[in-house]
Amino acid sequence: SVGFNQNTGKPQVLLTFTSNGSQKFGEITKRVTGKRLAIVLDNLVIEAPSVNEPILGGNAEISGGFTVETAKTLATELNAGALPVPLTTLQSHVIGPTLGLSSLQKSLFAGALGFVVIVIFMIVLYGPLGAIASVALALYTLFVLAIFKLSSLTPYGITLTLSGIAGFILSIGMAVDANILIFERIKEELRAGKNKKAALDMGFSRAWTSIRDSNISTLITSAVLYKFGIGTVKG
Template sequence: MRRNLWIIFGIIIIITVLAGMVDWPTGPNLKMGKYFKEFKIHEGLDLQGGVHLVYELDTSKVEDKDKTKAAESVINVIDRRINALGVTEPVIQSAKIGGKEAVVVELPGVTDVNEAINLIGKTAQLKFLESNDQATVEADAWKESGLDGSHLRQAEVQFDQSTGEPQVSLQFDSEGTKLFSEITARNLQKPVAISLDNEIISAPTVQSAIDDGQAVISGKFTIDEAKKLSIELNAGALPVPISLVEQRTIGPTLGSESVQKSLVAGLIGIFFVALFMIIYYKVPGLLATFALIIYTWRLTPIF
C-alpha cells in the first residue's frame, strides 16, 4: 500500500515538472530556463484603477412598464461593446438617479477613456435610405427604406481587393436579405445611402439587384475606424438615447502593500493547512497538499 502511494507521488512529481517546463509563469518574477509563459491575474477596479461612468437614459418616449426592459437592453448592448474592447472584469449595472433610469459602468485598467466613452455612448442607429424623387428641399433628399440595423446578422472588417482600403462588410438576416434585394431592384442606377445616427457615411450607386444579403460600407476608413464601426454594429443599437452625467477616474484603493500583505496571509494559511494535513494524514496528507498546490497554481491564471 505504502509502495503504491510513493509510485503515485512520483508520477505526480514527473507530470508537474513536465507541465512546468511548458507553462511555467514569468510573473511574479518566476522563470524556468528558456521555458516560460506569462502569468497574469485579472485585477478589478480596486487593484488597478480605471474609470467610473454613469449614464442617464432618456426614457421619455418609453412607457413606464417598459422602462426596466429598456435599461436591461442598454446594459446588454454596452456589455457587448465593452467585451469587444477586451476589458476584463467590467461592472455594468442599472441604477436610479432622481427617479430616472441610469446605468453605471466601471472599467478597470482602461487607458483610453475617450475611446471607451465614444464607443459606449454612440447610439449606432444604422439605416438604409432611398433617394426621394419628390423632394423639394435638400433635407428631404432621402427617405427611409425600412431596412435598418435590426436586420443585421453580422458586420466585419475586410479590405477592398483593388485599393486595399479597409471597409465594413454587412450580412443581413433572411428578412433583411429580402428587403435589400427589393431596395436594390427598384433603385437601379440610383444611389442608396447608408446612414449611422442620421449621418450619411456612404451612398453608392446600385449597379444591379443584390440577392445574397451582403453589403459593404466604404468611406476612406482607417483600420481602427472600420473596427470600431463593426463593433458598434455587431453590438446593436441602443434602444434609447443615453447621456454621460458622471465621469470619475479611480486609482487603486488597495495598493501594492495591501496586495503583498494579502499574499503573505494566504501563504501562511496554506502552510498551516498543509501542516495539519501532513501531521494528521501522513503520506496521503502530503499527496493531497501537493495536489492542492498544483491545482491552485494551474487554476489561478484563469482568474
C-alpha cells in the first residue's frame, strides 16, 4: 500500500508479509544489510532499494524519490506479482502527438472522400434510387458516430484507434452493398420485361439470400479476428 513518511511527509510504499514470508524476508535482509535488494518481476528489475537494517517484524517500507503516482504504481506491481507465463514483446510503437494528429486527419479526409465518391457512384448509376440509398448511408454514418459518442458516457466507451477508424470507413462502403445487390436485381427484372412493382418485389426477395450470406460471413470473420487477432497493446 501507499503511505507517507511521518518525518518528511513524502510518499512511500508499505509492505506487509505473512508469517512465512516475514521469516524468509528477515533472513534475506540479514544477508544484504547495507546493500541493495533488487525487486524483480518477469525478469525485470522494477526497484532496488537499500536495506539499512534487518527487517524482522513482517513490515517494511520503501522510501525515496517517489511521487504519489510512482508509489501507487510500485504498490500495484508488488500486489500483482509475477505473471504465470513469460512475456515476449511482439510489437512496440511510440507515436508522437503530431504524427498521431496527422494520421487522424488523413483518415478522416479519406473517409469523407470515400463517402462522396460512393454517393456520386450511386446517383450516377442508379438515379433516384441511388439518391435514396445515399441518404440512408448518411443516416447510417451519423447513427454509428452517435453510438461512438454516447459510449464515451459509459464505463465501456469505444476507443477509436487508427485501425478502428479505418474499419469504420470500410463499413461505410459495406453498408451500401445491400443496396447495390437489390438495385442490380431490380434492373435484371426490368430487363426481363416485368413492371416496376413486380421488379421491386422480385429484386428485394431475390437479393435477400446474398445479403444474408454476406452479413453472416462478415460476422463470422469479425468473431474470428476478435478472438484470435493480434495487434499492438495499448497502454
